[in-house]
Amino acid sequence: MMLLAFTSHSMKAIWLLMDHFLWFGKVGILELDLPLWTRWSLRAWLISMTTATISGMLKIQRADNKLARYRKENGQDAEIPGSLKAELRSARVNFWRDLCDLFIPMGGLGYASPGFAAFCGFISSLIGFQQEWEKHIKPIQPSA
Template sequence: MNLDKWVQLNSQTAGRDKVARLVQYTSRALWDLLESADMSPALADSFKTVEYILSTFRKLLRFGRCVDIFYSSLRTIHYPDLTIRVTLTLSKLSQSLFLLADHFMWLARTGLFKDINSKRWGEFANKYWLLSIIMNLCRDVYEIFRLLDLRRASIKSGITRVSDSNSPLRVSSLRDFNRLALHSFALILIHKDVAVDTIKNLCDLFIPLTGLGYTKLSPRTIGLLGAISSAAGLWALLEPTAKLTPV
């Protein structure tokens, strides 16, 4: 990453949040790895402290964002494509409720309000975070099927285009299957926004599922999934072509 990209990333609240998230989940994976190997308890405790501090920092960084996200959902309800309109609007509304619960959890951590039940608000946050991710995945599946429909339409016409170049691929026999598979992979690379968003949401899916007790993944696995998801989110911030729109 060059200096200009780093400055660009650091100038955005979302960028700082993604960097902090990457370190947070990496720290979770590391302390669980150290504890499982019965190595350096002091270092494991240090990584736990880093994870907790960054988690709290991110909650503060997002404070008030529930209003912004809710307001943005008022724009998506007018999007012309019905599937994107429904999935995106429901995702934003769920994310807004998730952040609202997250704000209460931050207030509980500060000790300013001792009557706040952080466990109950944590379950509330995970439920709406899970719903938001499910809506995002439904949108990803829809985008994938749209790309497949485009490819099928081009195959029916005898040509599959994978770039803006004038080099067509004719599908006339089984010998072209490998070339077709290669060009299909190239199609995914061209539409990397869909691929990046799908990977990010698939990794995120298991975090609230584990938080709610539906899956029982180790902290190390959750840390790895969170780190991969954070890296995908950073890529989308740094590379405009890797960002799925509208958002």
């Protein structure tokens, strides 16, 4: 799990660094092979999102295991604690956002339809907007 997070964050940092070089190339500050740098940048982003998605699946599995243990100890009909509900919801929402983001670099590399990649980017943005809204404007209050 830790290796996945490290890889995801490292690749995201490399992608962002390359993105800055690409910008410098586009405005004429640096002379770069833009198609080559763009492909490498998209590959770094793809690796970052792939590892983030896999990590998200593991987080969901861990939260589901906690829920199963809780229900085994307290009965199937026991009220689920708010903290566990929040953990499950957060893991699932982050997974879906990362999964949608996965298709954006795939579209740029030609592994997915650009239209589908754009649609996934739109859905990811909506999920991110909802997360920020809930964090800053109207927080979700888990019951008990």
